[in-house]
Amino acid sequence: MSDHLSIAWLAEQLPDRTTRGLALGTTALIRAGAIPVGTRLPAVRDLADALGVSPATISSAWAELRKQRVIVGRGRNGAWVNTQHVSPRPIRFETPGNFGQHLRADLSLAAPDPALLPDLANAFQAGVRASALNQYERAPIVPALQTRVSAHWPYAAEAYIAVNGGFSGLHLTLKSLLLTGSAVAVEEPTAARILDNLEHIGAQILPVACDAEGPLPDALAAALTKRPAAFIYQPRTHSVSGVSVSKVRLESLRRLLLSTDLLIIEDDGLGALSMVPPLSMGSYFPERTLHISSYSKAFGPDLRVAVLSGPATLVRQIHGYRNFGDRWTSRILQEAVAYLLQDAQALKTVDHARSVYQQRRRALATALAQRGVDCATGDGLALWIPMASEPYALVTMAAHGYAVGAGSRHRMRPGPAHIRVGTSRLSAEIDIHAVADALALSQAEPGGLIMDGPQHA
Numbered sequence: 001m002s003d004h005l006s007i008a009w010l011a012e013q014l015p016d017r018t019t020r021g022l023a024l025g026t027t028a029l030i031r032a033g034a035i036p037v038g039t040r041l042p043a044v045r046d047l048a049d050a051l052g053v054s055p056a057t058i059s060s061a062w063a064e065l066r067k068q069r070v071i072v073g074r075g076r077n078g079a080w081v082n083t084q085h086v087s088p089r090p091i092r093f094e095t096p097g098n099f100g101q102h103l104r105a106d107l108s109l110a111a112p113d114p115a116l117l118p119d120l121a122n123a124f125q126a127g128v129r130a131s132a133l134n135q136y137e138r139a140p141i142v143p144a145l146q147t148r149v150s151a152h153w154p155y156a157a158e159a160y161i162a163v164n165g166g167f168s169g170l171h172l173t174l175k176s177l178l179l180t181g182s183a184v185a186v187e188e189p190t191a192a193r194i195l196d197n198l199e200h201i202g203a204q205i206l207p208v209a210c211d212a213e214g215p216l217p218d219a220l221a222a223a224l225t226k227r228p229a230a231f232i233y234q235p236r237t238h239s240v241s242g243v244s245v246s247k248v249r250l251e252s253l254r255r256l257l258l259s260t261d262l263l264i265i266e267d268d269g270l271g272a273l274s275m276v277p278p279l280s281m282g283s284y285f286p287e288r289t290l291h292i293s294s295y296s297k298a299f300g301p302d303l304r305v306a307v308l309s310g311p312a313t314l315v316r317q318i319h320g321y322r323n324f325g326d327r328w329t330s331r332i333l334q335e336a337v338a339y340l341l342q343d344a345q346a347l348k349t350v351d352h353a354r355s356v357y358q359q360r361r362r363a364l365a366t367a368l369a370q371r372g373v374d375c376a377t378g379d380g381l382a383l384w385i386p387m388a389s390e391p392y393a394l395v396t397m398a399a400h401g402y403a404v405g406a407g408s409r410h411r412m413r414p415g416p417a418h419i420r421v422g423t424s425r426l427s428a429e430i431d432i433h434a435v436a437d438a439l440a441l442s443q444a445e446p447g448g449l450i451m452d453g454p455q456h457a
Helices: 007-013 019-031 044-051 055-067 121-127 143-150 166-177 192-200 217-224 247-257 312-324 331-340 344-370 390-399 432-442
Strands: 159-163 183-188 204-211 230-233 263-268 289-294 306-310 382-386 418-422
Touching (some): 007 044, 143 159, 143 331, 166 192, 166 263, 166 312, 183 192, 192 204, 331 344, 344 382, 344 432, 418 432
Parallel strands (some): 183 204, 183 230, 263 289
Antiparallel strands (some): 159 306, 382 418
């Protein structure tokens, strides 16, 4: 890392002294390689003096670059250039680990097992018979899909809209309903893509700690003192921890939210694969609850369909915002999902998949318990496992041939070290006891030797 960037030189390269001008000018220099990756940037006050602007102007410009991870660091240690790749993208979600050349299994993602998904042939035949096919009519949702989902929705919603997957629904909601820089309370840990979306809109993220029943009331109360514009949480089968919000906890959160007017955004990413019934604050606050339920993990990622509900005024705003992009979700895909939601064989396949995922998750949790590694079994497609050191655990698992997820990608603040281990693809071809052995070694205090990994995949 270099400490020798000339302030005088940098000042000459930045003729536009506005916040935006400084951000764009510095970005151009970094992209061109004039400021190499690893270069430490001048102290904010020193650069402000050289440019004749306030330190706040420099800080605001640097904040724009931090959003895209172009620069990292702050405070006494200063900031330095992190990458030349300057474009908005979900950094937390996209950042791969270095898992070496000889992986036995990639357990870094909690993705559905293709062998456990329903056959889509009949569903797509039904899909191509959609009415108004190939017409440029921006219907929010086809009638058949609304009928099917409303029968099992956790509350009587006023309006529905089909979106291109759960995170697409979240992205549309944030971009269309929140102002840039809004304060947003969000449970911690949470899905990496939720944090990516919030960072993309420049949100002031207010982490809300959780326990085995969901977001902690005291933590939410503390976040509410900052007057957030929205609260985002996962009411059932949390994608990271596997926790589902208890009815008692939901009632405690409801009482806290009575005195607010913030938006309540609910992400039900596991959908029909969850072991618990759907749950929503929409029963109490239908006028400001946005509930998103995905059908990708249960019925197939290539369907790219989720459904969002909320008050009609807000759903119209979200629908209107889509004119910037895709405008509507494919009627073929919507009709295909509607077909699957009433097809006995497809529903039987989902029931079977739910049972298999539970068996795989519990099998690894049991093997870990036998080795003295304690983790909550929970629900879902992954285990959230405490570790003494995240870096040590990641390196040790990679040395033994297993890719796992870094827990820090799911947090805003430093906290107890964890890794996220996908269990959904722990089929018979993967030795669960070998995985558990590697995890037990990974939980040790760092400082010892890491055992040699396998020589072949």
